Amino acid sequence: MTHHYLTLEGVSYVLPDGTTLFHDLNEQFDHRPTGMVGRNGAGKTVLARILSGALQPTTGHCQRSGAVHYLAQQIAQPDNATLAGLAGMQSTLDALKRIEAGSTEIADFDALGDRWDIEQQLQTELERNGLGHLDAMTPANRLSGGEAMRVTLIGALLSNTDFLILDEPTNHLDRPNRIALIEQLKRWPRGLLVISHDRQLLDAMERIVELSSLGLRSYGGNYSFYEQSKQQEREGAIKQLDHLKAERRREEQNLRDQREKLEKRQASGNRTAKQANQAKILLGRQKNRSEGSAGKLQQQQSAARELLSQRVFEAEQQLEENTEIALHQLPVSNISHKxxxxxxxxxxxxxxxxxxxxxxxxxxxxxxxxxxxxxxxxxxxxxxxxxxxxxxxxxxxxxxxxxxxxxxxxxxxxxxxxxxxxxxxxxxxxxxxxxxxxxxxxxxxxxxxxxxxxxxxxxxxxxxxxxxxxxxxxxxxxxxxxxxxxxxxxxxxxxxxxxxxxxxxxxxxxxxxxxxxxxxxxxxxxxxxxxxxxxxx
Known part of the structure; x- marks a missing residue:
């Protein structure tokens, strides 16, 4: 069986206002079912569109070894759209109808391919998903949010694409349909990337990638594994940062002690020289040597501080630039018996x-x-x-x-x-x-x-x-x-x-x-x- 892949090579994206959303992303998405997580606004949807080919990166390249089907989280329902159009099958069904009516156009046969039973497949899946009361010509605006999402998912799973990208697919799905989708995705035989905050769905993935201010990081397990690894990773990074900050404080104190000792020796030497009535030329030479030692020490200390600060900076970069999310308690008066x-x-x-x-x-x-x-x-x-x-x-x-x-x-x-x-x-x-x-x-x-x-x-x-x-x-x-x-x-x-x-x-x-x-x-x-x-x- 051929395994298809999506590859990011140095991909960056800059928003119209000049803000860099992400920079220099390098990653390969293969046959393993993968979940993508990240903060709101981190750029997950933009990255999904780049991976699907719907959007070009500002810099870098995205390579695709096969066809990609992208299902966006916001379902567009034009006023005249049908259920078939919502499922992404309208053009295929239209080509089938024209062929059945006698068309010999090559474009129609190309659009249909070998999917001669596509209409039956769609109706079968509708019935299997509890939507048997609908058909291909049902107006899309008659569907509820949950029904519309289920129809688009049916279309995605019937697309026979080489790589499937789903953006928040469980939004608006009730519990039975969430479980049904998870089971369907477990059976999906080709490439799969799911962008989601649904912990149950993410636990069904084989690996998790996280998009953050640090870029893309891959974790070789499901969401529970990712959550545990992330906690250990952050605790380790905080511990290392604290250690380096403490080391910097100790070294800075040592540098201050060295400078104070040198200043005391200089002051003591100057007093001794004056008391001994040394010649002015000898006093000048001693002053120059003293100032030279002080300057050399100052350069050494400056270099040491710079090295310590650089090590702290590098440790800080290992911590994701995330502000803790917080919601304040609401000051509601006691209404326990109301x-x-x-x-x-x-x-x-x-x-x-x-x-x-x-x-x-x-x-x-x-x-x-x-x-x-x-x-x-x-x-x-x-x-x-x-x-x-x-x-x-x-x-x-x-x-x-x-x-x-x-x-x-x-x-x-x-x-x-x-x-x-x-x-x-x-x-x-x-x-x-x-x-x-x-x-x-x-x-x-x-x-x-x-x-x-x-x-x-x-x-x-x-x-x-x-x-x-x-x-x-x-x-x-x-x-x-x-x-x-x-x-x-x-x-x-x-x-x-x-x-x-x-x-x-x-x-x-x-x-x-x-x-x-x-x-x-x-x-x-x-x-x-x-x-x-x-x-x-």
């Missing part, structure tokens, strides 16, 4: 089946996770609680105001800067404090003073989170719909820690099992074919 919401036989719009009706009561510091397959009404229920939608029937009583973050980040105005929007959300806190909190989320001045619509997916989510979490007054009820999508792993850890310490009521929709396990839920409301099932955690 009623939050009551839903009595509420009928959800746009939902069919047993989960169409729901009755729940939320109190105090209850922390509720909404879980279950796509299309069962989880996001709709959140919109009812937040007042974005009205129930078709039944009663919904809210006893406190909450804040709501949806998957589309609707609370962000793409035309306004992040700084403008967070100041509107919290006009009380000094601007300097707001800037500091954004910086602690990894959003520096260059990110918060441009239109938020220009930010990457992860950066946009951080900005939206900041506007929701740091609003004044602080929310007594947080409603979050897939808040872990797009977040890099350090930011995800920070969000988990903040939510664990949050003292208000919490309702979260997520398909990320580890995230849900890590935020301290008190209850789960599970959407099933038999209806909503409420359980203690």
């Amino acid at each position: 009623r939050i919401a009551e839903l009595d036989n509420v009928e959800l719009p746009f939902v069919s089946g047993a989960t169409r009706f729901v009755s729940i009561s939320l109190t105090g510091q209850q922390r509720l996770g909404l879980v279950g397959p796509n299309g069962y009404g989880k996001s709709t229920l959140l919109k009812i609680l937040s007042g974005q939608l009205q129930p078709l029937s039944g009663t919904c009583k809210m006893f406190t105001e909450g804040v709501y973050l949806d998957q589309q980040l609707s609370n962000l105005d793409p035309e306004q800067t992040v700084l403008e929007q967070i100041r509107l959300a919290n006009p009380v806190m000094p601007e300097g404090d707001l800037r500091m909190r954004l910086a602690q989320l990894g959003l520096d001045l260059s990110k918060i003073t441009v239109a938020s619509g220009t930010l990457s997916g992860g950066e946009g989510l951080k900005a939206a989170l900041a506007c929701v979490l740091y609003a004044d007054p602080p929310a007594q009820l947080l409603m979050l719909d897939e808040p872990s999508n797009h977040l890099d792993l350090p930011s995800l850890n920070a969000l988990e820690a903040m939510l664990r310490s949050y003292q208000g009521a919490l309702v979260v929709v997520s398909h990320d099992d580890r995230f849900m396990d890590n935020i301290g839920l008190t209850n789960r409301l599970i959407a099933t074919n038999q209806g909503w099932q409420f359980e203690q955690v």
